[in-house]
Amino acid sequence: MSTDVARPNATHLAAKRALKRKEAYIGWGFIAVPMALLLFFNFFVFIYAIYISTQDWGILGSKGGVGVENYARAFQDPIFLKAVRNSLLYAAIVVPLQTALGLFLALLVNAKVRGAKFFRATFYFPSIASSAAITTLFIFLMAPDGLFNRFLSLLGINVENLFNSGAWLSDSRTALYSIIGLNAWTTSGTMMLFYLANLQTIDGSFVEAASIDGASKRQIFWFITMPLLKPAHFFVITSGMIGAVQLYDQAILAGGADGSPDYSLMTMVLYIYNLSFRQLQFGYASAIGVLLFIIIFGVTLIQRQIFGSRAWSAED
Amino acid sequence: MAALALLVPLAAPAHAATVTVLSLATWGSSPAETEALNDAIATFEVRNPTIDVQQVVHNDHNAQMIAKFASRTPPDVFYLDAGVAQDWAAQGILQDLTSYIVASSFATKPFNESYLAPFKVGSALYGLPKDANPLVLEGNKTLMAKAGIKTLPTTTKEFDAAAKLLLKMKITPMCVDADINRLGAYFYSFGGKIASGNKSQMNHPGTRAALTWALTNFKTGAFRTPAQLSAGWAGEAFGKGLCAFTMEGAWLDPYLRDSFPGVYSTMIKGQLPSAKKGGSLAFTAAYAIGKDSVNKDAAWKFIQYMTSARGMGVWTSYGVAIPSRSDVATPLGYEVNGIAAKAKTTVTTPSFVGWSNVVGAFNNEAKKQIQDKNFDVRKAVASIISKTTAAFPK
Numbered sequence: 001m002s003t004d005v006a007r008p009n010a011t012h013l014a015a016k017r018a019l020k021r022k023e024a025y026i027g028w029g030f031i032a033v034p035m036a037l038l039l040f041f042n043f044f045v046f047i048y049a050i051y052i053s054t055q056d057w058g059i060l061g062s063k064g065g066v067g068v069e070n071y072a073r074a075f076q077d078p079i080f081l082k083a084v085r086n087s088l089l090y091a092a093i094v095v096p097l098q099t100a101l102g103l104f105l106a107l108l109v110n111a112k113v114r115g116a117k118f119f120r121a122t123f124y125f126p127s128i129a130s131s132a133a134i135t136t137l138f139i140f141l142m143a144p145d146g147l148f149n150r151f152l153s154l155l156g157i158n159v160e161n162l163f164n165s166g167a168w169l170s171d172s173r174t175a176l177y178s179i180i181g182l183n184a185w186t187t188s189g190t191m192m193l194f195y196l197a198n199l200q201t202i203d204g205s206f207v208e209a210a211s212i213d214g215a216s217k218r219q220i221f222w223f224i225t226m227p228l229l230k231p232a233h234f235f236v237i238t239s240g241m242i243g244a245v246q247l248y249d250q251a252i253l254a255g256g257a258d259g260s261p262d263y264s265l266m267t268m269v270l271y272i273y274n275l276s277f278r279q280l281q282f283g284y285a286s287a288i289g290v291l292l293f294i295i296i297f298g299v300t301l302i303q304r305q306i307f308g309s310r311a312w313s314a315e316d
Numbered sequence: 317m318a319a320l321a322l323l324v325p326l327a328a329p330a331h332a333a334t335v336t337v338l339s340l341a342t343w344g345s346s347p348a349e350t351e352a353l354n355d356a357i358a359t360f361e362v363r364n365p366t367i368d369v370q371q372v373v374h375n376d377h378n379a380q381m382i383a384k385f386a387s388r389t390p391p392d393v394f395y396l397d398a399g400v401a402q403d404w405a406a407q408g409i410l411q412d413l414t415s416y417i418v419a420s421s422f423a424t425k426p427f428n429e430s431y432l433a434p435f436k437v438g439s440a441l442y443g444l445p446k447d448a449n450p451l452v453l454e455g456n457k458t459l460m461a462k463a464g465i466k467t468l469p470t471t472t473k474e475f476d477a478a479a480k481l482l483l484k485m486k487i488t489p490m491c492v493d494a495d496i497n498r499l500g501a502y503f504y505s506f507g508g509k510i511a512s513g514n515k516s517q518m519n520h521p522g523t524r525a526a527l528t529w530a531l532t533n534f535k536t537g538a539f540r541t542p543a544q545l546s547a548g549w550a551g552e553a554f555g556k557g558l559c560a561f562t563m564e565g566a567w568l569d570p571y572l573r574d575s576f577p578g579v580y581s582t583m584i585k586g587q588l589p590s591a592k593k594g595g596s597l598a599f600t601a602a603y604a605i606g607k608d609s610v611n612k613d614a615a616w617k618f619i620q621y622m623t624s625a626r627g628m629g630v631w632t633s634y635g636v637a638i639p640s641r642s643d644v645a646t647p648l649g650y651e652v653n654g655i656a657a658k659a660k661t662t663v664t665t666p667s668f669v670g671w672s673n674v675v676g677a678f679n680n681e682a683k684k685q686i687q688d689k690n691f692d693v694r695k696a697v698a699s700i701i702s703k704t705t706a707a708f709p710k
Contacts, residue, residue, distance in 0.1 A: 059385045059407045143546040164687065170543035171687045258676040261683030277379040278672050280403055 046293075049286050057283035070287035080288060082263045083271040084295075086176055090267070091244035091299075093177075097184035099236050102191025103229075109192070110199045120196070127189035135253040138182045142168040169254050172262035179250050179265065187243070191236050198232035199225075234307040241299055245292065248273070268292045336614045338369050339391035341384075343377035345636075348570035352634035359630050360621045367614050385409045390606030392615040396443045398434035398600045399675075402667045405437045411605040412440040416616040426625070428658065431600045431640040434667035443602025444623040447637030448664075449565035450598035450656035451501050453589065457582040459487050459560040468561075468586035472505075472529060475589040479538035482560050489538045491550045491559035494682035496675055496704070497597065497665055498550075498563060501588055502526040504663055505595030514668035516708040518701045526591070527697045534686040535693060541683070555579050563588055565599065566638055566653045585652040587659075594661045600640060670709045677707030 053070055055062040074080050109120040126134065141147045149159045149166040159166035168178045202225065210220050248269040251259055257274050259266030266274075268288060275285035342353070357369045372391060374380040378400055384390045385407070396404065404410055417424060424432065427445060435443035455468045463482045469475035479489035492498050500510050506529070508522025517523055533539040540559065547553035554562040555576030562568070572580035588596050603619040605612055621627040625643050632639045635647040638657040646654025656662050666674075681703040685696035 059382060059409055060388075144544060145546040165544070165689065167543060167687070170541070170683070172684050173687075258680055260676075260680050261687060262680050274676075277382050279670070280382070280407060 050290055052283055053287035053290050055283045057281075057286065059280055059282075062283075066283065070284045071291070073284065074287055074291060079263055079266060080268075080271060083259070083266045083268045086259075086264070086266055087245050087247060087268045088295075090176060090180055090247055091241055094180045094183050094187075094244050095237060095240040097180070098187045098191050098240055099233075101184060101188035102236060103195050105188060105192040106195035106199055110196060120192075123192055124189035126186040127193075129186070131186070131249045132253060134186055135182065135250045138178075138250075139169060139254060142178055170261060172264035175255060175261070175264045179247075179254060182250060183244075183247075187240070191240065194236050195229065195232050198229050202228050230307060234303065237307075238300055238303050241303065242296055245296055245299070268295075333366050336367050336611050338367050338393065338611055338614045338618055339372060340369050340618070341372045341374055341377070341381065341391040341394035343395055344373050344375060346567070346570050347574070348634055349567075349636045352631050352636050355634070356622060356627055356631040360618060360627065363621065364614075364617060367617065369618065385606065385608070388608045390609050392609045392611045393603055393605060393618050395446070396435070396602045396604035398445075398602070398664060398667050399671060401434050401443060401602070401604075402437065402669050402671070405435075405440070405442050406669050409607055410442040411607050411609065411612065412442060413444065413605065413616070413619070414439065414441055416612075416620075417441065420616070420620060422620055426641040426643045427623075428640055428642060430598070430662070430664050434600065434664055435602050435604075443604035444619055445600045445602050445640040446623060447628070447632055448598050448600045448640040448657045449567065449637050450596045450653060450659075450662045451498065451563050451565055451588060452596070452652050452656050453586045454554060454562050454564060454568060455584045455586070456554065456557060456560050456579055457584055458579075459557065463487060463560070465560075468584060469589050470586065472502075472589045472591045476538070478560075479533065479536070483537060488540050488545065488559040490533070490540070490561040490563070491542060491545055491547070491553040492539050492563055493541050493550060494534065494679065494686055496678040496682075497599075499527070499530045499682070500665065501563070501595055501597040502530055502591065503595075504597070504661065505588065505593055506591040507593065509663075511666040511668070511674075511708070514666075514670070514709050516674075516705040518705045522592070524697060524701065527700060528693060529591070531686065531691075531693045531696050531700075535689075535691060541686070566636060566650055569649070570634075570636055587652065587656060594659060596656050596659065596662045598657060598662050598664050600664055668709065670707075673707045674704060678704040 052062075054065055054067060056064050056066050105123045109116050109123065143149075144159070144166045148168070152159055152166070164171035164174050168174045206224050206228065207220055210224050215223070246269050247267045251265040251267045251270045252273070255261070255265030257270070257278060259270055269292070272285045272288050272292070275281045275288065340357075345353070353371070357371070361367065361369060377395065378397065381390065381394060385404075390409070396410070401410075416422070424441070424444070428448065431445040431448050432441065435441055435445070453468055459482070460466070460468075460478075463478070463485045465478050465481060469478045475489075482489040496510065503510055503517075503520075503523045503526045506522040506526035508520035508524070508526055509517040510523070511517050530539065534541075540553075542548060542550050542553050545553040545558045547556065547558065550559075550562045551564055551568045551571050553559050554564075554568070555572050557579060569580070572583060587594055603622055605615045605619070609615055622631065623641075625641060628639050628641055628644045631637070632644060633647050635650050638646060638650060638653045640657075642658065646657070665671075678700065681700045685691055685699060
């Protein structure tokens with residue numbers, strides 16, 4: 001009797017196991033191709049870049065290993081150090097600016113006002129325009145005889161007497177800040193969309209309950225809306241930071257491959273381009289690429305720590 | 317008939333010669349330059365019906381060429397800029413043309429030696445210069461007349477006097493970028509130089525004197541950069557009538573003719589103002605073959621024709637560039653450029669491994685120094701010399 005009971009169980013288990021195995025094979029089959037591509041284009045390429053960074057690498061390949069020499073050189077290279085400083089300074093200013101502007105615009109267009117859809121589209125337009133086209137336009141706007149200086153003249157400011165004679169993009173003291181202004185404007189539309197998506201998921205009952213409890217609009221914003229926007233804060237600041245540290249196209253268009261004048265527009269990615277395609281030092285360029293990865297990874301981890309802490313928790 | 321029918325298929329392959337498709341990579345150029353190149357290629361193809369030249373225009377020529385070299389698929393022939401020739405040769409990606417030159421008894425003697433120099437490494441020659449383009453002084457007669465100036469300044473002293481008159485009339489005398497590839501011309505006329513081989517000559521007294529003169533002009537407003545005049549490059553500022561003089565090569569002429577015909581009709585040209593002696597900088601580019609290029613023999617035939625007196629004659633007859641051979645006539649209207657190209661005091665820009673670093677260091681520092689209207693010329697000169705010298709190969 002017991003064997004009669006055990007037999008169907010064993011068969012059933014074996015069939016179940018076979019089915020599981022089959023399912024597993026099918027599952028692996030489905031993910032095999034994307035996994036292989038992911039491993040090749042992300043993991044293998046990254047490991048290969050690390051390998052190249054330890055070589056004296058020319059156009060046709062390695063001319064010999066140099067160990068960590070490329071890394072040691074980077075820390076004594078004044079242009080690289082300036083590129084790091086520029087990239088971090090740019091990120092430190094542009095990320096809060098674009099985040100604040102994006103949040104402000106999202107709150108504006110989220111309000112139930114007439115023409116909200118029109119303003120939403122208008123604010124988003126700069127984000128979908130080609131960065132090359134918009135930078136070229138910006139160069140004209142900021143030229144000594146451009147629209148910006150004419151506007152200043154209308155306000156009674158004598159542009160010629162300014163410390164940079166109105167040459168905003170060709171003066172090393174104002175070039176980076178001008179690009180910061182440009183990018184804060186062009187990227188704020190995208191940030192607005194992220195905030196808007198999060199704002200529209202906030203349950204109205206939270207705000208309603210707070211209102212009934214006598215909270216002012218300011219209190220509702222700071223103690224209800226802001227904490228509930230935590231996922232958007234994390235996404236906007238992290239993606240903004242990653243994008244900011246990788247500044248390239250606006251820098252090369254406004255300052256050329258040398259990030260001129262005085263390397264004021266030299267960024268880490270522009271320097272990688274410069275080292276690779278002008279100086280043919282691919283090993284050194286790879287080392288800087290790896291250092292850039294470490295910086296981005298480190299900053300992202302710090303951000304995760306901050307946003308993951310209970311101090312920012314919406315449940316508090 | 318039957319015998320004839322049998323013969324036809326046998327005879328056909330003998331008549332149908334194989335056509336070699338030759339890839340030619342160039343950088344983008346003006347419509348006038350494109351027309352000149354197309355004409356020169358057409359004359360080559362008529363003489364070589366078995367070679368079909370297919371031109372590939374690169375937007376970012378050097379970067380795109382490097383990608384092709386790295387994948388070991390370089391085009392058969394390509395433009396090689398003198399400024400990068402030594403860097404590329406050191407990478408072992410260029411074909412030495414010496415064996416082709418010897419095998420076909422191609423004479424390199426008619427080439428001005430200074431235009432061959434950037435492409436030479438020891439006894440190897442990695443390119444033949446397709447043309448030359450020296451800097452000359454261009455003047456806007458209308459603006460000059462407003463300040464009572466009838467002729468172009470021939471010396472730096474005459475320039476200073478003319479600049480004073482123009483500044484009085486609130487006309488910017490010269491638009492020139494703070495670029496070693498422009499200001500460097502004066503290093504030579506003041507008796508200095510940029511480099512000897514790959515060694516810095518920035519500390520040479522002549523170089524220092526030239527820099528002092530140029531920076532003083534930036535301070536007084538006698539020189540202004542294109543950016544200061546809201547222009548993309550000096551030619552544009554000159555075309556818009558924002559300055560009385562500029563110093564460019566033959567490429568300026570077709571640009572002005574097409575974009576600013578009014579200014580073009582009143583333009584006069586002369587040699588750059590001399591100081592201790594005359595002097596100018598010239599730019600050149602060569603035709604070259606890659607070590608991994610496929611159709612090397614056809615590529616050499618093309619180079620041989622394009623750099624021969626006949627081929628270069630067709631190419632330069634359009635006036636976009638000046639011949640790099642002494643046996644090719646200078647095109648009409650470009651006599652001044654031609655004289656500069658042949659002058660012994662005209663030198664090509666330096667070419668050594670790492671030259672682009674030197675250019676970057678000079679230009680960055682020079683632009684930084686002149687951005688403040690009240691800069692100290694002596695300190696600025698010292699800083700430019702020090703930063704540029706540091707960028708030379710150790």
